[in-house]
Amino acid sequence: MAAATREVAITAGELDLADELGMQLVRFMRAVHKAKAGVVTHGQDGIERAAYAILFHLIHDGPQRTSKLAESLHAEISTISRQSSSLVQHGLVERQADPEDGRACLLAPTSEGLRVFEENRRQRNQWLAEVLADWPEEDRLTLNRLLARLNSGIETSILQMADHGSAEAKGA
The missing domain is CATH 1.10.10.10 (Winged helix-like DNA-binding domain superfamily/Winged helix DNA-binding domain)
Structure with missing residues (x-):
């Protein structure tokens, strides 16, 4: 059943946590955007x-x-x-x-193309390793695990919304 159509009891506390997560995600996206903009809009090539x-x-x-x-x-x-x-x-x-x-x-x-991709990937990984260098390994592992879980949840939700939209279009 699509997430948009199921009834889920969400508490005020859960909504507050979701609001804080939303604000942190916006902050994260802005920081990533600024980091990318700092690199320049065109690569060295x-x-x-x-x-x-x-x-x-x-x-x-x-x-x-x-x-x-x-x-x-x-x-x-x-x-x-x-x-x-x-x-x-x-x-x-x-x-x-x-x-x-x-x-x-x-x-x-x-x-x-593969060589250039791998070089860009190496540079990204170097930057991320520097950003996280002072984090304990357990925190870095937890961050990876939770981001993977969040991404999977978002991807599942998107598929459910698409399925729900297709079902509504067929029923119209």
Whole structure:
């Protein structure tokens, strides 16, 4: 049953905790945004930072059509096309024939794309390790466990909302 339709008794204390979490998440997102902005909007190779999300998806999810990337990244196809063209021009992504439909093409990471991705990942990990350097190991492990749990809960909720929306659309 979708979270939006089930009846759940939530106490005032739980709502207060949820409010505090909401404020901390907003603070977190702002801090991450500022940290990213401090890096610059373009990487050393001249590629928009936002385009790296395409590279991430292609490395983790395999070759994809532009339309699927746009859906996954909640972006317009024109934005994905522009950013992926830049990735292709820089040799980080290549276009391949779609084996299911020869008229279409798939975007896939190149070996250089994988190298650049891994370098960016190494830099991110170095930064995070520095931020957490004075935390006890137990706290770092707990943070990872709780963030994974929060992400899973949010992803499940999103799927339930989508299922609920599809069911309502069919019933309309």
